[in-house]
Amino acid sequence: MGCSPNLPKTTMVKSDFGYNSKIEGEVIVTRADAVVNWVRSNSVWPMPMGLACCAIELMAAGGSRFDISRFGMEVMRFSPRQADCMIVAGTVTYKMAEVVRRIYDQMAEPKWVVAMGACASTGGMYRSYATLQGVDNIVPVDIYISGCPPRPEALLDGMMLLQEKIRNEGGSLRRTFRGRTVETKIVS
Amino acid sequence: MDAAVLIQRFPSARVLPSQDMPTVEIPASDLWAAVRFLRDEQSFDLLADLCGVEWKDRSARFGVVIHLLSTTQREYVRLHVPALGDCVPSVSSLHPGANWHEREAFDMFGITFTGHPDPRRILMWEAYPYHPLRKDFPLAGIEVPLPAADVAEVTGQTVEPAPMMGGPFVSLGGHFSEGEPSALDQSWNEEKPKA
Amino acid sequence: MKITKEISLGDVAARSEELRGENMILNMGPSHPATHGVLRLSLELDGDKVVKCDPVIGYLHRGDEKIAENMTYNQFVPYTDRLDYLAPLANNVAYAIAVEKLAGLKLPPRCEAIRVLCCEMARVSSHLLGIGVYAMDTGAWTVFMYTFNERERLYSLFEELTGARFTTSYTRIGGMTRDIPDGWLAKVSAFCDGVERTIDEVDKLLTRNGIFLERTEGIAPISKELALAYGLTGPNLRASGVPFDLRKDKPYSGYEQYEFDVPVGTKGDCFDRYLVRMEELRQSVRIIRQVIKVMPGGAWYAEDAKKIFLPPKEKVMTKMEELIQNFMLVTEGPQIPAGEVYFEAENPKGSLGFYIVSNGGGVPYRLRIRGPSFVSLSILPAIVPGNFLTDITAILGSLDFVMGECDR
Numbered sequence: 092m093g094c095s096p097n098l099p100k101t102t103m104v105k106s107d108f109g110y111n112s113k114i115e116g117e118v119i120v121t122r123a124d125a126v127v128n129w130v131r132s133n134s135v136w137p138m139p140m141g142l143a144c145c146a147i148e149l150m151a152a153g154g155s156r157f158d159i160s161r162f163g164m165e166v167m168r169f170s171p172r173q174a175d176c177m178i179v180a181g182t183v184t185y186k187m188a189e190v191v192r193r194i195y196d197q198m199a200e201p202k203w204v205v206a207m208g209a210c211a212s213t214g215g216m217y218r219s220y221a222t223l224q225g226v227d228n229i230v231p232v233d234i235y236i237s238g239c240p241p242r243p244e245a246l247l248d249g250m251m252l253l254q255e256k257i258r259n260e261g262g263s264l265r266r267t268f269r270g271r272t273v274e275t276k277i278v279s
Numbered sequence: 280m281d282a283a284v285l286i287q288r289f290p291s292a293r294v295l296p297s298q299d300m301p302t303v304e305i306p307a308s309d310l311w312a313a314v315r316f317l318r319d320e321q322s323f324d325l326l327a328d329l330c331g332v333e334w335k336d337r338s339a340r341f342g343v344v345i346h347l348l349s350t351t352q353r354e355y356v357r358l359h360v361p362a363l364g365d366c367v368p369s370v371s372s373l374h375p376g377a378n379w380h381e382r383e384a385f386d387m388f389g390i391t392f393t394g395h396p397d398p399r400r401i402l403m404w405e406a407y408p409y410h411p412l413r414k415d416f417p418l419a420g421i422e423v424p425l426p427a428a429d430v431a432e433v434t435g436q437t438v439e440p441a442p443m444m445g446g447p448f449v450s451l452g453g454h455f456s457e458g459e460p461s462a463l464d465q466s467w468n469e470e471k472p473k474a
Numbered sequence: 475m476k477i478t479k480e481i482s483l484g485d486v487a488a489r490s491e492e493l494r495g496e497n498m499i500l501n502m503g504p505s506h507p508a509t510h511g512v513l514r515l516s517l518e519l520d521g522d523k524v525v526k527c528d529p530v531i532g533y534l535h536r537g538d539e540k541i542a543e544n545m546t547y548n549q550f551v552p553y554t555d556r557l558d559y560l561a562p563l564a565n566n567v568a569y570a571i572a573v574e575k576l577a578g579l580k581l582p583p584r585c586e587a588i589r590v591l592c593c594e595m596a597r598v599s600s601h602l603l604g605i606g607v608y609a610m611d612t613g614a615w616t617v618f619m620y621t622f623n624e625r626e627r628l629y630s631l632f633e634e635l636t637g638a639r640f641t642t643s644y645t646r647i648g649g650m651t652r653d654i655p656d657g658w659l660a661k662v663s664a665f666c667d668g669v670e671r672t673i674d675e676v677d678k679l680l681t682r683n684g685i686f687l688e689r690t691e692g693i694a695p696i697s698k699e700l701a702l703a704y705g706l707t708g709p710n711l712r713a714s715g716v717p718f719d720l721r722k723d724k725p726y727s728g729y730e731q732y733e734f735d736v737p738v739g740t741k742g743d744c745f746d747r748y749l750v751r752m753e754e755l756r757q758s759v760r761i762i763r764q765v766i767k768v769m770p771g772g773a774w775y776a777e778d779a780k781k782i783f784l785p786p787k788e789k790v791m792t793k794m795e796e797l798i799q800n801f802m803l804v805t806e807g808p809q810i811p812a813g814e815v816y817f818e819a820e821n822p823k824g825s826l827g828f829y830i831v832s833n834g835g836g837v838p839y840r841l842r843i844r845g846p847s848f849v850s851l852s853i854l855p856a857i858v859p860g861n862f863l864t865d866i867t868a869i870l871g872s873l874d875f876v877m878g879e880c881d882r
Contacts, residue, residue, distance in 0.1 A: 140505060142512055143534055143878055144559035144641060147603075151629075154622040169507040185438045186404050187512060187533040189427030190504050192434065216552065218441040219537030220411050220420025221403070229434045239641060299575060299815055326705045327818065328827050328844040335833075344829065344842075346816050350702070350718040357816065376705030379852040387539075402532035402881060411540055418537070418544050 125258075131175070131201065132257040134163045135250070138174030138198065140191060142181025145208040145240040149180045152243035162250060171197040176253065177230070180240075182210035183223040195230045203257070204266075205249060206232045209239045231268035284321065285356075289313055300346075300355040307367050310360050314345070314370045323347040323356060326374035331362075331384035333414050339363045341390050345370070362390050369395040387412035419443045497525055502866065504533045510607065510870060511877030513851070519863060527858035527866075529851050534881040542841035546807025547573050547647050550841070555641040557843060558879045560603050561596035561822045562642050563632070568819035570645035571726055572828035576815040577647070577808070579779055583770045585649050586728035591662070591765045592635075592644065593727075593819075594758045598669060599628050599640075600822035600874075601751045601758075608748065608871035609680060612689045617676050624672045627665055634658055647808045648783030649775020659766050666759050673755050681752070690744035694857040694869045697742060704853045707846055708824030710873060713750045714742030720820035732764045744872035751874070754822075782808040807836020823847055823874060843882050847875035 139149055152159045159165050168174040171194045183191055195204065206226050209215035212235045214224035226232065233256060236249035266272070282294045282301035289309045295302040305313050317323040327346040334342055339361035347356050360367055369392035371378040381392045382401040389410040392398065400407065404426045409416055419440035425431040502515040512533035518526040538557070542550050554569040555562035567589045574581065581589075606621030629639040634655060636642040644651055680686050696706070701714035711718060719736040721729045737753035739746035775783050784803055789796040812834040818825040824846025831840040850873045858869060 144556055146511070147559060147640065151622065151626065154626065155619060156623070156626045169505070182534060182536055184533060184535055185425060186535065187504060188425065188436070189430040190533070192427075192430045194505055214441065217536040217541070218443060219418055219541055220416070220438075220441070221535050221537045222441065223436075224439075224441055228436050229430065242639065298578070298813060299817075302814075324702045325707075327707075327825070328816070328829060328842070330829060330842040330844075332831065332840050332842075346827070346829070348818075350716055350723075353723045355816065357814075374705065375703050375856070376849055376852055379848065383848075400532075402535040404532070411537065416540075418540050 128258045128260060132254040135176045135203070135253065135257070136166045136168050136174050137164055137205075137250075138169065138171055138177045138194070139167050140177050140179045140181075140194065142179070142183065142187065143210065145180035145211070148240040148243055148246065149178060149207065152246045157243035157247060159247065159250070162247070162254065164250060171195075172199060174198060175201070176203045176205060178205045178207050178246075179211040179226045179230075180207040182215060182217055183226045183229075184221050185223055186221070188223050188229050191226065192229045203233045203253060204230050205234045205236065205253060207236045207246060207249070208241055209237060212237060215239060227267050231266040233266050282356075285313065285317070288316055295359060297357065300357050302357040302359065304359040304361070307360055307363060310358070311368050311370060311373070313358065314347070314373050317347055317356065318373055321349070322351050323349045325350055326370070326376050326380075327355065329370070329377050329380035329384065331388035331390050331412070333388060333412070334361075337361060339365075341365055341388050343367050343384060343390060365389060366391050366393060368393050371395060386410070389413070500863075504530075510875065513870075513875075513877060513880075515854070515858075515866065517858075517863070517866075522862050522864075524859050524861055524863060524866070527855050529854050531848075531851060531877070532881055534877045536882065538882040539841055539843060542838055544837070546836040547810060547838065548808060550838075551645060552641065552643045555643055556878055557845065557882065558600070558821060558823055558826065558847070558876050559641070560876055561600035562640055563592040563636075563644055564596040564600075564819065564821045565826060566642060566645040567593050567727070568817070568821060568826045569828055570647055571819065572815060572817035572830055573647045573808075573810060574776075575817050576813055576830055576832055577779070577782055577810045579648055579776050579782065581649070581727075581776055582773045583728065584772045585774050585776070587765050587769050588650060588654060588774060589645070589727045590729060590732070591762060591769075594761045594765070595628060595631070595662070597758045597822045598755060598762075599625055601755045602628075602669075602672075604822070604871075604874040605676060605680075605748065605751055605755075608868075608874070609676075609686070611867045611871045612686060614680065614683075614686065617679055620672055620675060624669050627668065631658070631661060631665060634661070646775075646783065647810075648779040653774045654769075659769060662762065663766055666762055670756070670759055673752065673759075677752060681749070687745065689865075689868050690748060690872065692741075693744045693865050694861060694872070695741050695743040696853065696857060700853070700856065701742065704856070705849045706824070706853060707818075707849065708821065709750045709754060710747060710824065710850055712737065713739035713746040715740055720818055720825060724818075726817075726819065731768070732761050734758075734761050744868050747872040747874070779808075782810070803836075809834070809836060810838075818844070821846060823876065823879065824850065826879070843879075845879035845882060847877070847880040850875045851880055 141149055151157060153165060177195060206212045211226045214222050234249050234253045236245055238245050282303050285303050286292055291309060292303050292305045295304050325348040327348040329345045332342050332344055333340060341362040343360040343362060345358040367390055369381055371381060379401060381395055382399060384390050385398060386400040386402050387410060406426060408423060409421060422440060423438045425436055425438055498519045500517045500519050502517060504512040504514045514530040516528040516530060517524055538553050541553060551566055554565040557565045602621040602625050606618040609617035632642055633639050635658060636644040696714045698715045701711050701716060715738060717738045722736055734757045737750045739750050785796040785799055790800045810832050812832055814831045816827060816829045818827040826846055827844030829842040830838050833839045858866060
């Protein structure tokens with residue numbers, strides 16, 4: 092079959108990193124970053140830091156009704172070495188904070204953090220002596236998902252946003268850490 | 280079981296008014312013997328709960344409240360024990376389940392239990408210097424360093440007081456006529472920003 | 475050339491201390507797939523056998539009891555949801571009944587029936603998850619999927635009733651948030667048929683499964699005396715042979731009118747605890763069916779509780795007295811008289827107890843939550859030593875605890 096003169100539609104939004112730039116015969120010519128980002132975004136392996144009630148909604152998202160497997164994320168690795176994204180689901184107390192940070196440090200680059208739920212984002216309704224007011228005080232967070240607990244649809248929406256963030260990144264990631272935006276370079 | 284049985288056996292105890300179960304105030308010196316009596320002779324075989332309370336107008340600042348349940352007679356009894364000198368004998372040798380309850384009472388109030396096999400904190404970390412459920416400890420907490428020094432170094436995070444925004448917004452007066460509840464911290468409002 | 479080394483027996487005996495080596499300290503950390511939440515087990519192992527087990531809890535201690543001293547009684551209801559977050563409706567009901575006992579309120583029969591329905595549905599939800607996760611820990615992933623599927627149906631029902639999938643905050647002091655919507659009872663009835671099929675399916679998959687039996691039968695038997703000594707309640711106590719169920723022995727909220735059996739185990743090992751929960755599932759469905767049949771009409775809140783329950787909105791918008799009453803109740807909270815009360819409800823995990831001391835007013839002076847999971851975990855140092863490391867997941871799964879209740 093000869094090559095078609097009409098270029099097929101791309102799935103990318105930003106024109107710089109078009110997944111499909113040219114088709115010559117049966118070869119697609121594109122940028123390495125775009126392909127790598129596309130692969131990374133479609134196989135985000137979450138590390139569920141399931142601490143409290145949000146963990147149940149995380150498990151429900153993994154169940155058959157909301158099926159996180161559609162996005163390639165059903166491989167919930169509990170070992171930080173094998174995971175890409177840490178989903179902090181539940182209230183982080185000061186006692187647990189060091190554990191969350193240690194596990195974050197053990198994850199290999201590139202890694203992302205999703206703060207799921209009100210307690211992980213800002214401490215939620217637990218304004219007390221024992222609750223860390225937001226996990227972004229100890230780890231840099233990419234996506235915040237609100238809700239108490241967020242519905243599985245909200246979690247999936249957040250993960251889709253993360254996927255878009257991964258696809259659109261051009262060499263560095265912008266995240267929130269301790270109230271300020273920080274830029275970290277991705278090591279490819 | 281009637282509270283009178285307990286009073287007869289331990290004359291220094293006294294009955295407290297209560298609407299749901301026989302409630303007896305027992306001095307700390309009689310506590311161990313009373314719990315043993317209730318367990319072996321009155322069939323109160325299950326320790327339902329043991330907690331600390333901070334009282335306002337009683338002989339001791341802290342007290343321990345013990346709820347015992349009889350699975351055979353299907354009834355409860357409540358014991359109030361004033362913690363004179365913040366100290367109460369441990370009943371964990373009679374009811375091993377009291378072990379963790381007593382650790383929690385120590386953690387939250389600072390009540391020491393003599394004869395406890397393992398007096399450590401249970402809910403807060405070992406190095407935490409305060410007893411959170413005391414009335415003079417604020418809900419937001421007091422600043423202390425994070426338990427893990429290496430994480431604190433990397434992140435610069437401490438155990439900071441939670442942002443209360445002038446709250447909690449409850450009226451603790453208890454009478455309708457005292458007026459509306461208002462913010463406890465009146466130093467800032469729409470016109471005057473927080474200092 | 476053969477090289478042999480002469481070893482005298484005396485030599486080996488003298489070196490046996492050195493040969494034995496040290497016990498290994500293993501940390502089964504707070505972040506672990508099989509610890510059902512943030513529980514840390516500090517284990518001392520002799521090879522594969524556990525010699526000492528020290529559970530470290532408090533990783534989810536959020537300060538609920540202190541928060542309660544700064545909230546009105548109705549404002550605290552969402553915090554009770556998150557105690558046992560697998561059966562939030564049961565916690566809501568237990569808390570509401572405790573405060574109502576302190577206030578001396580009598581509730582109309584419809585309200586009590588709705589509460590029983592909520593409790594039993596919460597029990598079905600919690601046991602389905604408990605069994606599903608227990609099976610997943612012992613290797614049966616399919617059971618987890620089936621039970622989660624059923625729970626999704628329950629979530630749809632809860633959402634229609636209360637507005638939220640699982641952190642429901644459905645009760646208020648003196649009644650409920652709203653009445654049952656039309657047509658909801660028929661859906662619950664249809665759900666009961668479906669869940670019975672799933673229970674049978676799970677039963678077929680697990681109860682006579684050789685692998686499951688090997689992993690659970692005879693593991694960590696808890697004798698009657700040990701269970702009573704440690705204060706265990708609920709299915710854990712009943713599996714050890716003590717026939718104590720608060721719904722039958724100290725009935726509340728109209729439980730005495732429903733017919734149901736209470737399963738009691740014999741050996742108290744992990745398998746017995748699983749069997750007790752399976753049977754409780756069937757009995758809960760039985761109770762749900764009875765409640766649907768007898769659901770009485772009438773008021774769904776205590777209409778005479780003027781200082782405790784919010785008046786109906788149409789009166790608030792039109793009459794002065796109800797307007798003031800509404801304002802006072804929302805700002806100051808339900809006015810509960812001074813006194814103390816201790817009430818335990820039969821929650822799916824055990825007896826959830828609330829000890830409330832009130833000095834009058836809308837805010838409690840002391841609110842103590844007796845979490846059944848706190849007590850269930852305290853027995854671990856007594857039953858885990860002597861078992862293998864891999865048995866720990868079976869023991870933890872069979873005790874069915876949840877850290878929200880344990881750490882509060």
